[in-house]
Amino acid sequence: MSTAILWKGSSITEVTLGCAILTTSDRTISANRSSSSLQDLIAMSSVQEQEAIARLMTFFREWDNGNKVTRSRILKNFITYNRGKTALELEQEFSQGGSLFLARLTTWLRLSYPSLTDTWITAVLLYTTRYMFGTCLQEILQSISIFLSAVNSVRYKVEFVEVGGTLTLLEILGLKQLNEEHKMEALGILQILARAGHKYKELICESYGVRAVAECLANAKMEATQEQAQILLELLAHGNPKYQSQVYKGLIALLPCASPKAQHLSLQTLRIVQCWDLWFC
DSSP states (O other): OHHHHHHHHHHHHHHHHHHHHHHHHHHHHHHHHHHHHHHHHHHHHHHHHHHHHHHHHHHHHHHHHOOHHHHHHHHHHHHHHHTTOOHHHHHHHTTTOHHHHHHHHHHHHHHHSOOOSOHHHHHHHHHHHHHHHGGGHHHHHHHHHHHHHSTTOHHHHHHHHHTTHHHHHHHHHTOTTSOHHHHHHHHHHHHHHHTTOHHHHHHHHHTTHHHHHHHHHHHOSSHHHHHHHHHHHHHHHTTOTTTHHHHHHHHHHTTTSSOHHHHHHHHHHHHHHHHHHHHHO
16 A cells, blocks of 8 residues: 555656746746747847937938928928827837927927027028028927827926927017917917926016016907917916916006006906916915
């Protein structure tokens, strides 16, 4: 009886060991295959990354060497296919080079509308740049808006502000030569920045933004432009204790202006700001 049990036990042990050996062998083969597959995937991924980078460089060469017509086409395609995308999706679209395209857009915008105190130089440069790129201004602003309004676009906002994008937008508001549609686009981008936090609100105010926006509200011919300016002033007043009084004074300065709509909007915003003061007191 005991011999039979020992045999059976030995037999089971041998079979078990045999299965273990086979299993280990199978695992070794499987591991080798997995390693080979991983290497193939890495090689394939590397090739795909190189191809993506090559496409990106071709895209940038076309942009850098392109004339007004070429750039306008590129911008329209970008707006059509990338509106509403997140920052991650934009980076994937540009093979992690989204910031490079945003920098090109911002540079083109700043070159088109330089900050100069010499009136005649400004006039000459504006005439030259508008002749070269004027028809693309709305597309430039819309493209910048796509970057800055994207979810998780903190880096894009920082990069745009660091190169002086905020000042350029404020200057656009004061240019009489521009259509109000362009000014509405600029106001929209400033609203995006203002909603990003009090640091951006302070930066806009430090750049004489309250005055620029208030003058835009007073001088605008379209009610839609005036309403966008009013929204921005309201954003600058809320959650911005350092410059709230400046916004308050700017709104009061609008009361004697010639535009009834501007007077109405300034009074409306003043009431809202006063309600905030009473609420938080």
